[in-house]
Amino acid sequence: MPAAGLPEPRGMSRLRLVQIYRWGSIILGLLLLVSFAQAGSALYGNNQARNTLIDRIDPATLEQFRLSSAIAAQDMAIRDYASTGRPAHVLDYRAAVAQERAAAAKMRRLLSGVARGATVTDMLDRVSADAAAWRTGFADPLAATPGGRAIERARDEEARRLFSTIRNDIAPLQRSITTLHGEAAAKLRSRASTALWSAVVALGLVVLAALALTLVFRRTVLTPMSLLGGQVRAVALGDFAHPLDVRGPAEIDELAVIIDGMRRRILDEWRATTEATRRLDAQAGELRRSNAELEQFAYVASHDLQEPLRKVASFCQMIERRYGDQLDERGRQYIAFAVDGAKRMQALINDLLGFSRVGRITRTEDSVDLNAIARQVLDDLGTLAEETGAEVEVGDLPSVPGDPAQLARLFQNLIGNAVKFRRPDEPPRVTIDARRSGAEWEFRCADNGIGIEPRYADRIFLIFQRLHPREEYTGTGIGLALCKKIVEFHGGRIWLDTRDRGGSPGTTFRWTLPAGDHDDQRPAPH
Template sequence: MWISVALVVVLLAATTAVLLAISDLSKARSRLLDVVGPAVVSSQQLGADLVDQENGVRGYVLSGSADFLEPYENGLDRQAAARATVVVLDTPKVAEGVAAVDAALAAWRSEYADPAIAAVRAGSQVPGDAAGKQRFDAVRVALSALQAELAVQRAEGRAALNDAATNMAVTCIVALAVLLVAVLGCVAAVLVHVVRPLSRLREHVGTVAAGDFTHVVSATGPQELRVLGKDVDTMRTRIVDELDQAQQRNAALDAATEDLRRSNTELEQFAYVASHDLQEPLRKVASFCQLLERRYRDQLDERGVQYIDFAVDGAKRMQRLINDLLAFSRVGRHRDEQVVVAAGDLVEEARGNLSQVLEETGAQVEVGPLPDVQGEARLLTAVFQNLIGNAVKFRGEDAPHVRIDAEPRDDGMWEFSVRDNGIGIDQQYAERIFVIFQRLHAKERYAGTGIGLSMCRKIVEHHGGRIWLDTGTTAGTTIRFTLPGADVLAPVG
């Protein structure tokens, strides 16, 4: 801060000195050109005017012609203007010279010129020419003295102008030298008090940046650098603290990851057991119950047969539930290759898988123009198959009619809609229908495990999209979901 103040003070002082020198030069120049010079020229003009007056009087005396008085009278008029210019140079000697000229001129006029003009006009005796010549010689002497003084003033003005010019040149050189010294001094001060402390601070920061977070950052020099060093060290301390916390979090995350890996391993083991060991007893239960029914049906009453039917149905439903749970758990764990596939082909495959039920119910599946999407073809086919199957299952009195459309979105995703003319879904269940095992109807009325829509949700979110119930639909049901287009990399999760 003090370096800047010192440089500003030196700059102001140098500027002031140069401005004063320029002012002195301007004053000297103005006096010489605007005052002394015009006064010298006017004195010469004054001498010419006085000679014209003397010649006019002499010609009038000799010839008596009034035409000779014209130079005299014109000289009087020009004499006043010339005198006024000379008087502007207000110095004692110039004033004395002007007064001497005025006195000699007044004596010449009163003692010779005016009496001679009056005598010629009256036709009387004209005063002697020797007296007029003597008086006018006195005027010339006074005028010469005045002009000599003006010449002295002009020489002094030139000398003053030269001195002012020299002074200005010297002042400028000195000011430049002082400024150069001041700048060099400021540079040296900056190097000593700013650059060096800043370099040391940079070395401290570099040590910390290299990985030595225990290195204490300190700074010397100006107050600003010391504060900066303190702030940097405070930041280092916070980084160290946050790094310790991050390491602790990472350790906890590693432990949680290990627990998750172990849990996934156990889940895979459970899936294996569920797909093999658990289903085998169920198949035996169902098989022996059916065998029992065939062999002993004639010996059982109606209630006994009903009990056997209940047992067989429960075993089959348990098998379906296990299979659906296995399919649900496999979503996102056993990944196929992400490929670009035509959505129309996915719908056709889903229709082929449902061909029997579609034919039995007389269902119509109408498909609009569909785009290419990115994803796992097997899983995406399951989405369309579940939605079309639900539309057929939850049909009304009319034959099922399903309409599938798609439209682009601004984020590169495609929004699909599956619309049917079925019994519809109340908007209060818009979220519940996507929760696993959540059923809106009794199993006696509509078969199923309640996993279909939750499976769709998991598959769609696995591909970076989302699925929802269109609550604005007034008739039937409309399910909407988004999938990444062919040019968008699907964020698989």
């Protein structure tokens, strides 16, 4: 069954490489085994034929000559004894008999088990029997009597007849062993030729097997992988619509299908990305239009909306100065309410404008010295500090990348809140410091003021959120929301530290800012 998402296999793709090479190896192995077995058998036969010729037939032929010589020596020695009577000739006779018997025995042993060796052995037996008959009828009786006398004519003729029988049997023996030698030599030549051709065939099969393996490897691996590589290269060069269709063994076919699936997914994602980019461009255009409208609104808010408020406040103050003696206490109170409302409206509009400008109107610098920013803010808040007796301690602050004006606004709001939300029984004390934490700086602003309950830790950073009545503490409720927006615009985060301060009153804010490439590395204790 094909895997999920893969087409039905066909042709070579039904087979896996391991199956192709397994069966190919089995077939080639069997062929090589048969060829080497044949070559080995031929070499073994050639060795056997050589051993038979060299170790058996050749020595048997030599022994046949020795046998013939020993029989001839017997006749010569016994006749010399008969004519001279010397005992030495008897000894020579008996030595020739022993030599004959030894040669016959060795021939029988050498020709035992040799093909057609029994025929030679039978002829050898007849020669041995003829020689034994000659010795019994002539030589042995003559050797047993004193020599030096002439051999009787009749006895000599009988001896010659018996010896002629021996010669007549020796001739077929010589021919048969010569024939046997020729057959063994021919068999050796045939076996040598067979061994040579078997070796040639085995070597040819090895070459053919190597060629077959090369062709199979080329057909099943190199060609499909080359085609697949070319098609993948075309896709890599940007032709994402180019299909991948390579037919080969199951592994390569599956690989082609998987890569083609990746190509289709990339193509689909590219199309989706193109569509998303188009929509994003449209939204960016809409955002630019919206920002332009926001800029127009900011201009209107800073000029057209504040002008009527200034007029309301101015004319109310003029009414109070000119007609104040004609108004009662309630009338003067109403005028004060109107002037205060107009001023608070102006402050609210200014804070909203400042809030909206964060991230839009910037002059970001690579390195802003926060020590200089803190000194500037303390100078701006000098009058308030003198009125309240505030003590502000600023540690050794680093330099960070950012917008100096916005960072100054951040410090101003945090220090201003710490002074504003002070305890009535003691002057405000504010501490600002920083420490390095990995790739960012962590800052702290701690005071001894009235504090904030932990349950309001998230609410205080929302715009227009106030925890106290306006009559008790002034403000628009935008300060901490503006601080949060400034910190997040610079890539950091701000939070209220709600950990137990050991019973000490006050509030601690912490915030982080990314450390730049040229920032200070000086740690500041908390």
